[in-house]
Amino acid sequence: MPVATNVERLASEDVTEGDGLPINELFCSLQGEGKLAGTPSVFVRTSGCNLRCWFCDSYHTSWEPTGAWLSVDDIVEEVVSYEKADHVVLTGGEPMIHENSAQLLDELADRGYHTTVETNGTIYRDAAIDLASISPKLTNSTPTQERDPKGDGEWATRHEEQRIDIDALSELVDSYESQLKFVVTGAEDLSEINQLVQQIRKAAATTISDDDVLLMPEGVTRAELDTKRNDVAELAMEYGYRYTPRLHVDLWNDAPGT
Ligand SMILES: C[S@@+](CC[C@H](N)C(=O)[O-])C[C@H]1O[C@@H](n2cnc3c(N)ncnc32)[C@H](O)[C@@H]1O
Ligand SMILES: Nc1nc2[nH]cc(C(=O)O)c2c(=O)[nH]1
Ligand code: SF4
Ligand SMILES: [Mg+2]
Known part of the structure; x- marks a missing residue:
C-alpha cells in the first residue's frame, strides 16, 4: 500500500507564507496518470487553487483548502525519507500559484530527483521541471449552478475567465518536456480538445505530437x-x-494518500 506522512506533525509555528508552502498531503505511491504511470513517486500536494472544477478530485485543496505550512527544508527532508522513489510529483491544488514551488523544485533537482509538476496550465514559472504535466480545463469543468459541489454557481464566471491562458500554455510547452492531459467526460469534448491543441500548436515553437496529447476519463x-x-x-x-x-x-x- 502507499505510505503517507502526517503533515500536521511536521508543521512548525514559525513557518509562514514567506518561507514555506501550504501542504495538504505528502505520500509515496505509484504515479497513476500520464506517460509515467506506474512509476514509484513521492507526491507533494500543495493547498489552494485559482480554479474551481466541479469534479475536482482534491476538494480540500480547492473548494475548501486545508493544509499545514511546511518549510521547503522540511518538505525535502520528508521526500528524502521515502528511499525507494527517485521521482517527485508536485501537485495540488494548483502548485504554480505558489512562488516557493520553484524553490522546492530547484532543491529537489539538486538532489537528483526527476520532477513532474501537475498543473492546470494557467501560470508559467521558471523552475527545475522535468515533466510539465499540463491539464488544461475544458468547458466540461465549469462549476455551473447545477454542478457546484459547494454553492450556487458563484465561481462559474471566474473559472470560465481564468481556465485557459494560451500564452502560459505555450510558454510551458516551449520551456519543458510536457504532456497535455485532458479530463474527458464524453465524445462531445473532442472537438474542443482538437481546437485547443491547434491553438497551442500555433502559439508554441515546439512541436506537439499527438502522442503528447492524453485523454483521461x-x-x-x-x-x-x-x-x-x-x-x-x-x-x-x-x-x-x-x-x-x-x-x-x-x-x-x-x-487519501494514494
Ligand atoms: C487535482 S489536479 C491538481 C493539479 C492541477 N490543479 C490540475 O488540475 O492539473 C491533478 C490532476 O487530476 C485531474 N483531475 C481532477 N479531478 C478529476 C476527476 N474527477 N477525474 C479525472 N481527473 C481529474 C486534473 O485534471 C489533473 O490532471
Ligand atoms: N497515484 C496518484 N497519481 C497521481 N497523478 C497525479 C495525481 C494528482 O493528484 O495530481 C495523482 C494522485 O493523486 N495519485
Ligand atoms: S484546477 Fe486542478 S486543483 Fe484546481 S479545481 Fe481544477 S482539478 Fe482541482
Ligand atoms: Mg489526484
Whole structure:
C-alpha cells in the first residue's frame, strides 16, 4: 500500500507564507496518470487553487483548502525519507500559484530527483521541471449552478475567465518536456480538445505530437471509471491521441494518500 506522512506533525509555528508552502498531503505511491504511470513517486500536494472544477478530485485543496505550512527544508527532508522513489510529483491544488514551488523544485533537482509538476496550465514559472504535466480545463469543468459541489454557481464566471491562458500554455510547452492531459467526460469534448491543441500548436515553437496529447476519463471511483474508461479508450484510438488510466483509482479507489 502507499505510505503517507502526517503533515500536521511536521508543521512548525514559525513557518509562514514567506518561507514555506501550504501542504495538504505528502505520500509515496505509484504515479497513476500520464506517460509515467506506474512509476514509484513521492507526491507533494500543495493547498489552494485559482480554479474551481466541479469534479475536482482534491476538494480540500480547492473548494475548501486545508493544509499545514511546511518549510521547503522540511518538505525535502520528508521526500528524502521515502528511499525507494527517485521521482517527485508536485501537485495540488494548483502548485504554480505558489512562488516557493520553484524553490522546492530547484532543491529537489539538486538532489537528483526527476520532477513532474501537475498543473492546470494557467501560470508559467521558471523552475527545475522535468515533466510539465499540463491539464488544461475544458468547458466540461465549469462549476455551473447545477454542478457546484459547494454553492450556487458563484465561481462559474471566474473559472470560465481564468481556465485557459494560451500564452502560459505555450510558454510551458516551449520551456519543458510536457504532456497535455485532458479530463474527458464524453465524445462531445473532442472537438474542443482538437481546437485547443491547434491553438497551442500555433502559439508554441515546439512541436506537439499527438502522442503528447492524453485523454483521461473523468471519475473518482472505480465504479465511475467502469462506466467511462472504455469509451475514452475508443476515442483515443479514433483520434490518434494517447489514453491514460487513473491507476490510483483502479488500484485504491482514490483513497487519501494514494
Ligand atoms: C487535482 S489536479 C491538481 C493539479 C492541477 N490543479 C490540475 O488540475 O492539473 C491533478 C490532476 O487530476 C485531474 N483531475 C481532477 N479531478 C478529476 C476527476 N474527477 N477525474 C479525472 N481527473 C481529474 C486534473 O485534471 C489533473 O490532471
Ligand atoms: N497515484 C496518484 N497519481 C497521481 N497523478 C497525479 C495525481 C494528482 O493528484 O495530481 C495523482 C494522485 O493523486 N495519485
Ligand atoms: S484546477 Fe486542478 S486543483 Fe484546481 S479545481 Fe481544477 S482539478 Fe482541482
Ligand atoms: Mg489526484
